[in-house]
Amino acid sequence: MEERLNPDPPIGSRALVIGGSIAGLLASRVLSRRFDRVTIVERDRFPGGPTRRNGVPQASHQHIMLRRGTDILERLFPGIRGELVAAGAPLVDMANDAAWLTPFGWGVRFPSELVMLTCSRDLLEWSVRRRVAALPKVRFLQSAEVTGLLPAANGVDRVGGVKIRFRGERDGERGEEVLRADLVVDASGRPSRAPRWLKDLGYEPPQESVIDAHLGYTSRLYRIPKGFEPGWKGAYVQLAPPEHTRGGALLPIEGGRWMVTLAGTGGDYPPTDERGFLGFARSLRTPILYDALKGAEPLSQISGYRATENRIRRYEELSRQPHNFVVAGDALCTFNPVYGQGMTVAALGAEVLEACLEERRDGDLVGLSNRFQRKVAKVNGPAWAMATAQDLRVPGVIGGSPGLVERLMGRYMDVAVELSTESERVRLTLLEAMNMLKPPSALFVPAVALKVLRGALVGREKDETTAPE
Numbered sequence: 001m002e003e004r005l006n007p008d009p010p011i012g013s014r015a016l017v018i019g020g021s022i023a024g025l026l027a028s029r030v031l032s033r034r035f036d037r038v039t040i041v042e043r044d045r046f047p048g049g050p051t052r053r054n055g056v057p058q059a060s061h062q063h064i065m066l067r068r069g070t071d072i073l074e075r076l077f078p079g080i081r082g083e084l085v086a087a088g089a090p091l092v093d094m095a096n097d098a099a100w101l102t103p104f105g106w107g108v109r110f111p112s113e114l115v116m117l118t119c120s121r122d123l124l125e126w127s128v129r130r131r132v133a134a135l136p137k138v139r140f141l142q143s144a145e146v147t148g149l150l151p152a153a154n155g156v157d158r159v160g161g162v163k164i165r166f167r168g169e170r171d172g173e174r175g176e177e178v179l180r181a182d183l184v185v186d187a188s189g190r191p192s193r194a195p196r197w198l199k200d201l202g203y204e205p206p207q208e209s210v211i212d213a214h215l216g217y218t219s220r221l222y223r224i225p226k227g228f229e230p231g232w233k234g235a236y237v238q239l240a241p242p243e244h245t246r247g248g249a250l251l252p253i254e255g256g257r258w259m260v261t262l263a264g265t266g267g268d269y270p271p272t273d274e275r276g277f278l279g280f281a282r283s284l285r286t287p288i289l290y291d292a293l294k295g296a297e298p299l300s301q302i303s304g305y306r307a308t309e310n311r312i313r314r315y316e317e318l319s320r321q322p323h324n325f326v327v328a329g330d331a332l333c334t335f336n337p338v339y340g341q342g343m344t345v346a347a348l349g350a351e352v353l354e355a356c357l358e359e360r361r362d363g364d365l366v367g368l369s370n371r372f373q374r375k376v377a378k379v380n381g382p383a384w385a386m387a388t389a390q391d392l393r394v395p396g397v398i399g400g401s402p403g404l405v406e407r408l409m410g411r412y413m414d415v416a417v418e419l420s421t422e423s424e425r426v427r428l429t430l431l432e433a434m435n436m437l438k439p440p441s442a443l444f445v446p447a448v449a450l451k452v453l454r455g456a457l458v459g460r461e462k463d464e465t466t467a468p469e
Contacts, residue, residue: 016041016162016181018146021056022125022343023329024187025132026350029076031185032137034357039179040132041141041164050087050126058337060303061219062249062261063121067094068436069344070117072351077131081117084127088254089119090233094431095424097233101286103240104418108427114435118234118251120259124343141179143167146188149197149325150178158365159184159201159322183324183365185353187346192331195313198321206318211399212309213241213391215336216269218277219261221300222293224252230292237284239338241265241394247338248281248289257299260289263338266394272304308336310388310399316370316377324365326372328353333380335387344436345383352376382440389413412452416443419455426451 015035017024020042031038044055052059065073074081085091092098095112132138144164152158161180186194195205239247248262248270262270262280270280281290312333315321329346356372389410392402402410420427429448432438442448 013037014039014181015183015185016179017185017187018162019187019189019329019331020044020046020129020140020142021187021189021329022128023189023331023346023349024185025125025128026072026076026347027185027187027328027353028132028138029135030350030354030357031183032132032135033354035183036137038135038138039141039181040138041144041146041162041179043143043145043167045142046129046140047126050120050123052122056121056125057307058305059121060300061121061217061305061337062251062259062340063124063343064251064340065117065124065347066340066344066435067114067116069347072344072347073128076350077128080127080131084117084119084123087119087123087127088256089117089123090252090254091115092118092233092252094435095428099230099232099235099288101235101237101288102417102421103238103244103414105421107420108422108424110424110427112428112431114428114431114437116435118253120253123254147176149184149201149322150180151201152322157320157322159325181324183326183368186325186327186331187329189330190307190311190334192313192327194325194327194331198325201322203321204318206313206315208311208313209399210309210311211388211391211397213265213336213394213397214267215263215265215308215338215391215394216267216304216306217261217263217308217338218270218272218280218302218304219259220277220298220302221253222258222260222296223299224256224258225296228292228296230288235288235292237286237289239263239265240285244285245394246270246280246284248284250289250292258292258296260293262289265338265391266396269304269306272302274302277302305337308338310334310336310384310391312380312384314377315373318370318373321369321373323367323369326353326369328376332373332376333384335383336391339383339387339390341383341387341436345380348379348436349376352379383436386434386440413443415452415455416448419451423451 013036015031015038017028017040020040028038044053094114100107146162148163150160152160165176199205234251236249237247245266245268246264250260253259264270328349335341352375420430433440
């Protein structure tokens with residue numbers, strides 16, 4: 001039975017969410033507290049259990065809900081962390097259990113409270129979807145594709161709902177239909193057609209920025225060998241362009257399995273054949289992944305993915321937009337998946353939506369869209385800056401080049417990462433910033449900055465090949 005949060009006064013009758021992935025599910029949880037009915041329109045049909053679905057092309061690869069995102073999940077769905085652990089999701093202390101090879105050597109390891117769940121995207125999404133499906137005000141409309149926005153029958157700068165058509169076996173049986181709504185949230189992901197829909201209604205579409213470092217990755221599931229005790233639970237070989245364009249990560253997931261992802265940037269893509277996959281793992285700066293995999297049992301095919309560009313749509317800059325239409329999640333801002341930020345940023349966006357609705361207790365949605373898009377842009381900003389700052393350093397990157405400020409910041413971060421190989425405080429602060437528990441500015445507090453500036457004056461040599469004990 002879904003838990004009951006403190007009831008809030010309704011501000012509308014019907015809300016509609018386009019997309020039933022993580023961003024859409026979390027938005028629906030928030031909306032269910034303020035609307036009498038919430039409809040999730042999804043192109044896919046959902047599986048009956050924690051298995052892959054076609055609408056999540058990255059489901060075969062590593063997904064990370066950062067610690068901040070997990071905390072938000074637990075607040076929205078009390079007890080879900082325990083449910084995931086009971087379903088087999090491992091607990092990993094990211095400061096102690098993960099062997100991380102930085103561009104400057106192995107990160108120092110020590111016990112911390114920075115414990116994360118590492119599970120498959122399938123299990124995570126299924127667990128959240130079950131919780132949302134238990135909400136009495138929420139319904140799912142599956143195999144339905146949104147084809148456009150409806151202009152409001154009365155009222156300026158509003159939408160009246162969406163136009164849909166059913167897919168699959170229902171094709172040809174029903175034509176285009178209309179769903180009315182007081183608020184529409186587009187959480188349809190990377191393929192979002194919201195810019196075109198707005199243009200069709202006479203609005204200017206948002207400006208768009210794309211930064212593409214031509215990263216590709218391949219992934220495979222393995223059974224964790226019995227008796228394999230290397231002294232770590234997960235391993236991460238960080239890409240270090242331009243010198244080192246190859247990297248990879250291994251994390252435990254439910255079912256006694258490893259999810260292994262190999263990545264290459266600047267067009268240095270890892271192969272999808274058996275021999276090439278292991279050969280790529282062996283070519284990394286350290287044999288830690290290859291040594292783990294060479295005797296492990298493969299449990300899946302090798303899957304590749306290359307749609308990894310950073311893309312942001314500047315809805316917050318629009319001078320005019322419908323008051324009751326908002327864009328969230330990957331439909332708004334997508335990141336190079338290698339940084340693992342997407343699902344946590346979607347959770348932060350749900351919190352922003354919650355706060356904006358809290359301000360509208362009188363039910364007046366005028367200005368809601370503008371308010372939401374401006375606030376969520378500020379939330380997305382640090383994650384965008386961290387992802388693109390690294391990608392802009394890759395030779396041949398499309399979309400821009402680092403200026404003087406970016407180069408100075410890059411140098412500062414390099415020294416901070418280098419110090420994380422010997423300073424517990426610097427590494428913990430770095431991990432906290434990466435997990436969005438602290439802002440990036442935490443790396444500039446005096447206690448850390450003095451270490452970084454002192455470290456910039458001292459040269460170091462690290463052994464990058466020997467796996468940590």
